[in-house]
Amino acid sequence: MSNAPQLIGSSGDSLREAFGKALVGLADEFPNLVVLDADVAGGTGAHNFRTAHGHRFYQFGIAEQNMVAAAGGMAATGLIPVVTTFAVFALRALEQARLSVAYANRNVKIVASHPGLDVGPDGASAQCLEDLAAFRAIPNMTVISPADQIETELATRAMIEHVGPVYMRTGRSPTPRIFGSEHTFKIGKGQIVRDGTDVTIVACGVQVARSLDAATLLNGEGISARVVNMATIKPLDHDLLQRCAIETGCMVTAEDHNMFGGLGGAVAESLVQRSPCPVEFIAVNDRFGQSGEPDELVQHYNLGITHIADAARRAIKRK
């Protein structure tokens, strides 16, 4: 284990703002980087780039399908288009991401804010519980879901440096800071952020902080829980998962996503082929969301700290 994490506090920036600021910082280093928006720059963090580098910011209006396919065309002239929208509207342009970006293997980055139940009061139509499954199923597509603002900044750089299609999830709500400035991020690598021996909790995005709190809760009961931050859902860190399965003998996955096809599905696919062990899933149980404050929704849909701890106890019993 390296870089023992500490929950620095719950008043961090949102991941979308961290992304927006990171992008501005990368502009000079990557002169071919351009940002595309579909009338939600204020919501995605892209407004920072519009203010700083207006001549490299392209407004596409409320027309995500055209925006994503056009991004493929822009990349075919040597640009690095960063497409920004809400996750559910990226899903609307899924087939454009498939044909014009991934099948054409274009250097396009799709960055989606407002994933999962995080959108809260806007309700199910604006929430997105399917994106990780959908984008993960597209060949050539890298899928990233960072856990806090520091990691979002690092992942933004890694995404731009990586040549090829990337889908990255950010987030709308302020997210607890987990990592310090010494944190590192590498596409395809997970990290043990808290060590333990009885169970491994594998999480991504906003669920990493809750998983760390769940591990603290379990520790009070004498249960030693390991927490893995799996910020890259594809390509998945199979070696780390296999090691954790062998060393702790059971697992919990935690994500703000439908229970089918996302992080949990990816982890289960990996383990059954390499080192099968009991796995419990913390995810939305194949239902649509609804209006409510994000914290209320997390409790209502069983994604909270106590739910993760319960899942860990269940997984341990199944060993």
Added chain:
Amino acid sequence: MTTSPSHPDLRETARLIRCHSIASIYVATSGHPGGALSAADLLAYLYSAEIGDEEPRDGDLTRNRFILSKGHACPALYAALAVKGQISPTDPLQLRKLGSTMQGHPHVGALPHVETSTGSLGQGFSAALGMALGIRHQGGSGRVYVMLGDGEMQEGEVWEAAQCAAHYKLDKLTAILDYNKMQSDDLNENIIGLEPLADKWRAFGWHVVEIDGHDFAAIEAAVAEAKRTTGKPTLILAHTLKGKGVSFMENYPTWHGSVTMSLDDTEKSLIDLGVAQSDVPGWLDGTIHGGHTQ
């Protein structure tokens, strides 16, 4: 029909494009002949006059690019490349074969002369718009030509892209509509009517030139007009005949879709096109029959 004064060989080029298209669809035992034949004259002109011989490279912002948004007509695109000598004359006979560069719909990863992957309607148009935007952003001089099908006009994405191109005043983007009035199942007007099409494009902020898409002089004049037009993109609304050049295919929607052509159909087609079997690469040496169940 008149030929173009500056390109006297266009009629022969188009005839060869049609003949390669038919031969490749026959060997593949599937493919879309109707829309390939209707587009052949337009492709003959573009590949003779506008699209250069440069090896396609992303970073080259001076070359002109062509995108076949109606990707199902790709036998005509592959034929145009073969007639031009950019691929081997027998390459089109690999159409739809496993591992082939001649994929059933154009794929840039298989054949670099294809600028982007198409085959889901509407997307090639958006990609072309993105290329025009990308070239202009970097100060390039290259023009972008994109061919649309009429059934494709039913895709909402086409109108998203049309609005966007007009908003950005992309005057180096030229769309060519192969308006053969038919789509997969029937006439456009029996599926979802498109008219008044020219008015719609004008209302979306485009300069529109309406021509006979089989008249080379008209095609040349329309492209020249598009190049002269500043401040807005141009649509060349080209009236064409589905299955043009093969008597029994002309104006029959049956020949739109992916069809298996019999040897008899193929031989009749070649006679209609005025092509001897010996003129078709691979016909007499057996290559052409290799993939076909006799």
